[in-house]
Amino acid sequence: MTALPRLLIISFSPIRSDPRVLKQVGLFSGKYHLITCGYGAAPDGVDEHFALSPDAVGWPSDRIGLLGHRYRRAYDQMSAVQEARKLLAGLSVDVILANDLNTLPLALELEPKYGVHSDLHEFAPKEKDDDPKWRMFVAPYMRWLCRTYLPRARSLTTVAPGIAAQYTKDFGVAADVVTNAAPFAEGAPRPVGETIRLIHSAAGQRYRKLENLIEAMRSAPSGVELDMIVMPNEPDYVAELKQAAADVPAVKFRDPVPYAELVQTLSGYDVSLVFLPPTNFNMENALPNKFFEAVQARLGVIVGPSPSMVEIVKQYGFGTVTPDFSPTALARTIQSLNPEQIMEWKRAADSAARPLAAESQLGIWEAAIRALLPASDSAVS
Numbered sequence: 001m002t003a004l005p006r007l008l009i010i011s012f013s014p015i016r017s018d019p020r021v022l023k024q025v026g027l028f029s030g031k032y033h034l035i036t037c038g039y040g041a042a043p044d045g046v047d048e049h050f051a052l053s054p055d056a057v058g059w060p061s062d063r064i065g066l067l068g069h070r071y072r073r074a075y076d077q078m079s080a081v082q083e084a085r086k087l088l089a090g091l092s093v094d095v096i097l098a099n100d101l102n103t104l105p106l107a108l109e110l111e112p113k114y115g116v117h118s119d120l121h122e123f124a125p126k127e128k129d130d131d132p133k134w135r136m137f138v139a140p141y142m143r144w145l146c147r148t149y150l151p152r153a154r155s156l157t158t159v160a161p162g163i164a165a166q167y168t169k170d171f172g173v174a175a176d177v178v179t180n181a182a183p184f185a186e187g188a189p190r191p192v193g194e195t196i197r198l199i200h201s202a203a204g205q206r207y208r209k210l211e212n213l214i215e216a217m218r219s220a221p222s223g224v225e226l227d228m229i230v231m232p233n234e235p236d237y238v239a240e241l242k243q244a245a246a247d248v249p250a251v252k253f254r255d256p257v258p259y260a261e262l263v264q265t266l267s268g269y270d271v272s273l274v275f276l277p278p279t280n281f282n283m284e285n286a287l288p289n290k291f292f293e294a295v296q297a298r299l300g301v302i303v304g305p306s307p308s309m310v311e312i313v314k315q316y317g318f319g320t321v322t323p324d325f326s327p328t329a330l331a332r333t334i335q336s337l338n339p340e341q342i343m344e345w346k347r348a349a350d351s352a353a354r355p356l357a358a359e360s361q362l363g364i365w366e367a368a369i370r371a372l373l374p375a376s377d378s379a380v381s
Contacts (some may be wrong), residue, residue: 005373006092007032010107011099012080012277014040017290019259020121020180021099021158026223027362028097028369035093037084050087056080058102066137071144081106093373097365100124101142104149111139115154119365120175126281141165141218146171155368160308162285178364180289184357185263185296189346192270192339194223199269199299201229201262203288204238205280213243216326220334225250229257266297270342275302277325287312295356300345302333316356318348 007028009020015092022043028034029045035263036042039056042049056081060066065074075081084106096116097105101124107116125142128134150167152158156175158164162174200213210230228245230253232238245251257265266272272294278284287308294301301319303309313319322329354360 004031004033006035006093007109007267007369008035008037008088008091008093008096009099010040010084010096010103010112011036012052012102013038013099015043015137016040017259019182020119022259023183023358023362024099024119027365028255030151032095032369035091037088041206050084051324052080052083052087056083056323060138062143063137068213069140071141074141075105075145078102085109097152097369098153101145101149104146104153108149110150114374116152117155117157117365117372118150118153119178120156120158120163120167122159122282123285125170126166128207128280130280131212143170149263149269154372157364157368160285160287162308166281166285170324176364176368178361179287179292181290181292181297181356181358181361182296183360184354187267187296187298187350187353189298189350190267192342193344196224196271196275196336196339196342197269198224198226198271199229199266200226200273200275201256201266202231203291204230204233204235204241206234206237207283208278209277210241211244212277212325212327212330213273213275214241214248216334217248217250217328219331220250225252225335226273226339227251227254228253231256242288263293263296266293268300269297271300271319271337271345272297273330274301274309275305275322275325275330276304278306291357294357295352296347298349298353300342300347301351302330304330312356316348316352318352319346320345 009024015021015036025043025045035048038045038048039052056079060074061078062074088110094113096112098104098116098118100191101123104118104183111352127141150173156173161177164177167173167175202208231240242253251356252342258302274291276283276286286306291309303313304322305326310321322333
């Protein structure tokens with residue numbers, strides 16, 4: 001019996017809770033001899049796993065290297081890179097799927113037999129371009145990584161059309177788009193009750209300006225409530241949000257839920273606020289998990305004028321777009337909500353659930369990895 005091709009997936013993230021990487025694992029499990037390297041325990045369905053220690057750092061912190069434009073040194077000094085090199089030393093693989101730009105040099109260094117596919121989760125050179133210090137010291141390093149390593153990847157994917165276009169414009173590389181679509185979930189639209197229930201789930205990061213949602217709810221009509229599920233990425237900021245909402249009875253915070261339970265949790269609501277002010281390039285071009293999770297939960301959505309989301313909302317009709325990103329514009333949209341309109345959105349989300357599910361996207365990764373292998377070594381389909 002012919003041995004399956006050996007595929008290594010690298011991600012400097014806790015893979016068991018990383019939705020995008022978990023989709024890769026689920027896609028390739030059983031079709032390849034699947035090996036993963038990342039933080040935490042092995043994800044289900046892999047043949048081997050190399051766990052990075054929790055304190056291994058996957059971003060550049062070498063100030064001398066960054067300030068002196070000694071970028072290879074800055075990369076080599078990352079403790080996650082150093083630890084992964086030791087864990088993976090001598091490992092023989094056919095193909096590597098490298099997640100995010102920070103794993104690509106390592107993946108190329110490991111010299112897989114048939115090359116590396118790079119999956120870029122953001123536009124790395126502008127990831128935090130709202131921060132002046134980041135723009136000055138880290139962005140040049142990211143551009144160096146892109147110039148040096150992206151042309152050496154055999155193929156590329158990223159998360160949204162605007163981000164793919166920017167990689168082509170700035171670095172001359174072509175990237176296919178695999179959206180952050182959620183897996184298809186069986187379900188049906190639930191009727192709107194006496195209270196219109198809004199939901200927003202997000203990372204608790206200041207640049208997301210979640211206070212805008214709270215401000216918009218100050219003028220919400222009676223019978224409209226907002227629950228916020230906010231991860232404690234920046235605990236001080238999350239505490240500020242809770243303090244700001246203390247005198248807004250229509251806003252409540254609820255504890256985060258495991259990713260596997262998220263769509264089911266969301267399905268108890270009516271409308272998801274996917275309202276992302278363009279505080280940096282990636283936010284401006286965002287096509288986030290929460291947008292697709294709302295579809296699988298059969299919810300309506302309210303989005304700001306984010307180009308990638310606007311295009312899909314208009315195509316499928318499961319929500320509305322605010323005129324701008326101000327709290328006032330969001331407040332007026334919330335004030336105009338009515339059960340009949342929301343039920344139309346929910347029915348439209350139900351119709352869109354299958355075409356917008358992750359399963360419609362996964363073939364792009366599958367074809368990209370298969371294309372790296374000789375025909376005689378292709379994985380089982």
